[in-house]
Amino acid sequence: MLELKHVKKSYDNVTILEDMNLKIQDGEIVSILGPSGCGKTTLLNLVLGLTPADSGQIIFDGKDITEVPMEERGFNIVFQDYALFPNLNVYKNITYGLKNRPGISSEKEVEEFIDLLGLREHLDKKIEQLSGGQKQRVALARTMVMKPKILLLDEPLSALDGVIKESIKEKIKEIARDFHLTTIIVTHDPEEALTLSDKVLIVNKGRISQYGAPREIIMTPQNNFVKEFILNQLEIKKNNIFALFHQNMARSMQAV
Amino acid sequence: MVRKEREIKTIYALVLAIFVVFLAVPILRLLLESFVGEAGAGIENYVEVLTGRGFLTALGNSVAVSVCSALLATVLAFFLAYSIQYTNLNKRFKRVIWTLAVLPMLLPTITYGFAIIYSFGRQGLLTRLFGRQLFDIYGFHGLLFGYVIYTLPISFLLILNTMGFIDKKFMVVSRVMGDSPVRTFWQTIIRPLLGTLAASFVQCFFLCFTDYGIPASVGGEYEVVATVLYNEMLGSIPNFNRGAVVAMMMLIPSVLSIALLKYLERYNVRYTRISRIELKKNPARDAVCAAGSSEIIISVLAIFAVIFVVPLVQEWPYQVSFTLEHVRAVLEDSSLSGVYKNSIFVAVCTALAGLLITYGAALATARSGLNGKLKGVIDAIALITNTIPGMVIGIAFMFIFSGTPLQNTFALIILCNVVHFFSTPYLMMRNSLSKLNSSWETTASLMGDTWIKTIVRIVTPNMTSTILEVFSYYFVNAMVTVSAVIFIAGARTMVITTKIKELQYYTKFNEVFVLSLFILGTNLIVKGILGYMIKRKEKKER
Numbered sequence: 001m002l003e004l005k006h007v008k009k010s011y012d013n014v015t016i017l018e019d020m021n022l023k024i025q026d027g028e029i030v031s032i033l034g035p036s037g038c039g040k041t042t043l044l045n046l047v048l049g050l051t052p053a054d055s056g057q058i059i060f061d062g063k064d065i066t067e068v069p070m071e072e073r074g075f076n077i078v079f080q081d082y083a084l085f086p087n088l089n090v091y092k093n094i095t096y097g098l099k100n101r102p103g104i105s106s107e108k109e110v111e112e113f114i115d116l117l118g119l120r121e122h123l124d125k126k127i128e129q130l131s132g133g134q135k136q137r138v139a140l141a142r143t144m145v146m147k148p149k150i151l152l153l154d155e156p157l158s159a160l161d162g163v164i165k166e167s168i169k170e171k172i173k174e175i176a177r178d179f180h181l182t183t184i185i186v187t188h189d190p191e192e193a194l195t196l197s198d199k200v201l202i203v204n205k206g207r208i209s210q211y212g213a214p215r216e217i218i219m220t221p222q223n224n225f226v227k228e229f230i231l232n233q234l235e236i237k238k239n240n241i242f243a244l245f246h247q248n249m250a251r252s253m254q255a256v
Numbered sequence: 257m258v259r260k261e262r263e264i265k266t267i268y269a270l271v272l273a274i275f276v277v278f279l280a281v282p283i284l285r286l287l288l289e290s291f292v293g294e295a296g297a298g299i300e301n302y303v304e305v306l307t308g309r310g311f312l313t314a315l316g317n318s319v320a321v322s323v324c325s326a327l328l329a330t331v332l333a334f335f336l337a338y339s340i341q342y343t344n345l346n347k348r349f350k351r352v353i354w355t356l357a358v359l360p361m362l363l364p365t366i367t368y369g370f371a372i373i374y375s376f377g378r379q380g381l382l383t384r385l386f387g388r389q390l391f392d393i394y395g396f397h398g399l400l401f402g403y404v405i406y407t408l409p410i411s412f413l414l415i416l417n418t419m420g421f422i423d424k425k426f427m428v429v430s431r432v433m434g435d436s437p438v439r440t441f442w443q444t445i446i447r448p449l450l451g452t453l454a455a456s457f458v459q460c461f462f463l464c465f466t467d468y469g470i471p472a473s474v475g476g477e478y479e480v481v482a483t484v485l486y487n488e489m490l491g492s493i494p495n496f497n498r499g500a501v502v503a504m505m506m507l508i509p510s511v512l513s514i515a516l517l518k519y520l521e522r523y524n525v526r527y528t529r530i531s532r533i534e535l536k537k538n539p540a541r542d543a544v545c546a547a548g549s550s551e552i553i554i555s556v557l558a559i560f561a562v563i564f565v566v567p568l569v570q571e572w573p574y575q576v577s578f579t580l581e582h583v584r585a586v587l588e589d590s591s592l593s594g595v596y597k598n599s600i601f602v603a604v605c606t607a608l609a610g611l612l613i614t615y616g617a618a619l620a621t622a623r624s625g626l627n628g629k630l631k632g633v634i635d636a637i638a639l640i641t642n643t644i645p646g647m648v649i650g651i652a653f654m655f656i657f658s659g660t661p662l663q664n665t666f667a668l669i670i671l672c673n674v675v676h677f678f679s680t681p682y683l684m685m686r687n688s689l690s691k692l693n694s695s696w697e698t699t700a701s702l703m704g705d706t707w708i709k710t711i712v713r714i715v716t717p718n719m720t721s722t723i724l725e726v727f728s729y730y731f732v733n734a735m736v737t738v739s740a741v742i743f744i745a746g747a748r749t750m751v752i753t754t755k756i757k758e759l760q761y762y763t764k765f766n767e768v769f770v771l772s773l774f775i776l777g778t779n780l781i782v783k784g785i786l787g788y789m790i791k792r793k794e795k796k797e798r
Contacts, residue, residue: 050698076702083695087717100704146703 369473394476646739664746
């Protein structure tokens with residue numbers, strides 16, 4: 001279990017996060033949702049260990065890891081732009097960490113990740129030959145080889161288009177379920193957050209606006225921000241799509 | 257702290273230490289020397305120099321000839337760049353113009369002067385072709401000619417580069433909006449280039465003002481600041497304190513011009529994207545550009561023709577049959593071939609040391625979490641090295657390292673070159689490094705890499721092109737520079753350019769030209785090989 005207690009962060013006297021308190025259970029998928037500039041990426045970097053907290057504690061499996069450096073926390077991240085190494089091919093990217101930690105994944109496990117993410121036919125390709133969705137899958141495989149205790153994903157879907165978005169969503173769910181892997185995702189898209197995760201953490205202006213299961217958020221929004229910015233957006237989307245299908249249905253009814 | 261970045265802090269400290277010892281301390285010492293006189297400290301030297309005969313005239317001469325050269329070079333460079341960017345001329349023709357336009361950069365400026373003497377002098381190649389001497393080469397005209405040749409390539413590259421970043425689609429917009437051709441030309445080419453044209457003028461002015469090689473050969477009685485400075489330091493009646501004053505006086509316009517350059521940067525127009533368009537068919541424009549640019553290039557080449565002619569004939573201008581005798585003589589003269597080896601050694605070491613220092617400095621500024629103020633220090637160093645003329649660095653080194661074990665060593669020349677030419681390669685490194693994905697180090701360290709390992713395995717392989725370019729920049733500049741090394745090269749550490757100055761004294765011009773050919777040849781080979789490697793690398797990536 002990951003727990004944040006009274007975590008604070010500010011840069012140059014501008015408060016980014018104020019008194020963060022939350023618990024994430026093992027194997028859960030949690031989305032951090034909020035408008036740009038709300039502090040969600042900072043929160044992700046705090047968990048990762050890239051940014052130090054000003055005060056408060058981060059506790060993982062009962063141990064205080066606030067002062068533990070990033071490399072020793074055993075978490076891992078897939079960045080929004082994937083940060084793949086262009087001088088290495090797909091296979092060498094995926095197995096990059098094995099050179100430093102031989103045996104962290106067995107050969108068989110590596111092969112499994114490759115098949116799970118559908119990368120077998122791309123192994124010899126260069127990074128720039130890949131599409132966005134393929135790059136995302138390579139980055140996921142490269143991270144999974146390191147057997148992270150928590151998987152962090154920074155806007156994993158924002159650079160992808162329609163159908164590919166849905167298939168990557170399924171892959172992320174599959175990985176979290178199969179490996180019982182705690183996964184934390186940063187996103188600004190309510191639809192993504194609510195359809196992908198077990199729990200959603202809505203952040204606004206450096207504070208937690210609401211933290212709960214997607215259903216709770218839809219049924220009992222706790223404040224105006226959740227109502228107006230999160231639910232309202234979904235409502236408009238829903239209406240648009242309904243209108244689209246309704247017209248179609250109306251036309252097909254007339255035709256009959 | 258979560259990430260300690262101990263390595264980068266060490267590198268930062270080392271880079272800083274180098275610039276403290278080899279830049280800050282020498283320049284401060286120079287400043288101090290300028291105030292020391294026979295009667296103790298004071299502004300006595302300044303008064304003496306400023307009221308003394310000659311200095312103000314030299315200053316006026318320097319300014320006049322530098323302004324004229326800078327204007328002329330910028331106009332000619334614009335014409336060349338326009339011919340390449342805005343005409344439908346044959347690609348191969350453009351390529352030839354491009355290559356030949358930058359060729360003079362591969363030769364030391366001191367050679368330009370001798371080339372002018374042998375082209376336009378009484379017995380000169382061109383004088384004989386035209387049947388009369390076209391102008392008086394010693395003094396204003398000679399200097400103007402030399403400076404223009406010297407600065408044309410630099411101005412050309414600057415303007416060509418900016419032109420490449422102008423969105424040509426605006427020409428279409430301007431035309432469909434009903435603009436007259438003159439207005440289109442003004443609005444879509446000159447306006448966006450104004451900042452660069454001004455920058456080119458300032459840069460050329462700075463180069464002319466601080467160059468020593470050209471006035472050393474064709475200055476004649478026409479004194480400029482650089483020759484006054486040389487005479488105060490190494491002339492028949494040296495006065496180091498007065499020399500220090502002249503050096504400080506040379507520094508002032510340099511600092512002003514670089515400050516101006518910095519200010520002009522904000523006038524650079526930035527287009528969000530650059531689109532390729534088909535240029536309007538205009539045979540008249542193309543013909544004028546082809547003729548004009550050929551004319552410019554041929555003029556430059558004509559002057560350099562003597563470098564190939566003079567050393568390869570029996571005895572210019574009396575016996576003009578071909579011979580390799582002079583080349584052989586130079587090769588057999590161990591003092592001359594030794595100087596050539598010295599030059600290569602210095603250039604290679606300068607390139608390697610420069611590579612390490614610029615890479616380290618750029619890593620600290622572009623890829624570390626160091627405090628912004630600390631990063632600002634390195635950027636400031638880059639700016640300062642850009643403002644300090646080679647002669648000033650050379651003299652400052654002479655003051656501070658005379659009598660130390662570093663005196664008359666190659667290490668001193670190498671460090672001097674590294675510091676002197678730091679600015680451009682550092683900026684090249686910093687720009688490329690900051691374009692690389694910012695998450696690589698984090699990602700790699702999560703994969704278990706140490707920082708050094710990431711630099712070796714990921715960052716460096718993605719920097720190959722820039723590393724080769726920086727190497728080539730340092731190498732070529734170390735081969736051709738004369739202004740700083742002339743003050744610190746000893747008898748044992750003589751390089752080609754300082755040897756040329758010495759050979760001039762004994763009027764051994766065959767040797768001067770043979771050695772110049774060696775420099776040109778070496779630079780061509782090195783640039784050729786590195787250019788080929790860069791191209792192959794880029795092709796592979798595509």
